Amino acid sequence: MDPVAHVQGLGRAARKASTRLATADTDTRNRALLAAADAIDAAALDLLNANTADMIAARERGLSAALLDRLELTEARVTSMAQGLRDVAAQQDPVGAMSAAERRPSGLQIARMRVPIGVIGVIYESRPNVTADAAGICLKSGNAVILRGGTEAARSNAVIHQCIVAGLDAVGLDRACVQRVATTDRAAVGALLAMHEYVDVVIPRGGKGLVERIASDARVPVIKHLDGICHVYVDEHADIEKAAAVAFDAKTYRYGICGSMETLLVHAAIAGQLLPPLGQSFINKGVELRVCAEAQAVLERAGVACTAATEEDWGTEYLGPILSVRVVESMDEAMAHIAHYGSGHTDAIVTDHIGCAQTFTRQVDSSSVMVNAATCFADGAEYGLGAEIGISTDRLHVRGPVGVLGLTTEKYVVTGDYSTRS
Secondary structure (H helix, E strand, O other): OOHHHHHHHHHHHHHHHHHHHOOOOHHHHHHHHHHHHHHHHHOHHHHHHHHHHHHHHHHHHOOOHHHHHHHOOOHHHHHHHHHHHHHHHHOOOOOOOEOOOEEOOOOOEEEEEEEEOOEEEEEEOOOOHHHHHHHHHHHHOOOEEEEEOOHHHHHHHHHHHHHHHHHHHHHOOOHHHEEEOOOOOOHHHHHHHHOOOOOOEEEEEOOHHHHHHHHHHOOOOEOOOOOOOEEEEEOOOOOHHHHHHHHHHHHHOOOOOOOOEEEEEEEHHHHHHHHHHHHHHHHHHOOEEEEOHHHHHHHHHOOOOOEEOOHHHHOOOOOOOEEEEEEEOOHHHHHHHHHHHOOOOEEEEEOOOHHHHHHHHHHOOOOEEEEOOOHHHOOOOOOOOOOOOOEEOOOOOOOEEOOOHHHEEEEEEEEOOOOOOO
């Protein structure tokens, strides 16, 4: 198979399909999503068997624990994948929605209409659930999509894609609305990134290396985030016991997600109370602590194992059981640390002081800023989006979890009364 010719054929078909999909009514698109969800439920055993084969091959290749966690499917994750499609179907359809019209002095009425972007390319590693999430969000928003998953998830992705196609067939939509790149040849990625005549935007999901390469090589716009260096700052006004629970969950809920806390910042006034019991909880869970000198002194006095953090640690997304810890003298110092080392993904403050919470949310420039909540809540489903196609740390044109609305744009609708300008 010629990978370039293959991808170009997908692009031509996707462009044609996108024009028809954009005019498909809401009910048709919703029924396709529901049928696809039912197909995933029916194929659960086949999907789990395919995923088992992917996991065996991935372990033989020496994939990291974080990637293995993202690759693995369980019965609960398969059920959640199908439910995600149903949740997307239940969302309000933004396509065709009109803003309030404004009458201009010329007599024209100016309004804006929500419309699909067109053709979306999604390039991703591990995470077979992305196949379902991306397909569902693109269908709901009236966009055709070309999916290029990683080699490590090829078997899982193929089964999920078959279920999506079954949903399209059930309502008579063109199969080219959701296509999967059938080759693992890396030349296919390069071809997809260069097809500006067919692809309107590319969304990468994977490690920093993948995202950087795509952002560098793409000739079409890219919606991306490079990494998730997420912080939890525990303020001096926080409830110690509740703050410890939030910080522990932020790190240990799942190590491999981009919303996992990588650095804990603790106000010096409460470090002696918070760090010893919380640090021991992390050690008991198997989390390695890499800490500043002040935190090290507090922890070692309490007999809690830790090592000195390096400058590199503060800017590292571990995606595993490692946590950086720093004691700060003020909220300003915490925010300065986040501004310097953070990735603009998700950062949280834990405090009972309303003024501190307001200042933190105004000044911390991240796609999600949380108050008294664990960073692992940074997720499209948790935000009520049904599912997400990724989390953008860009500022244009969408930021944070990208759901159905994020894959639409606007066009002006101008209405006159046989109006002329002369």
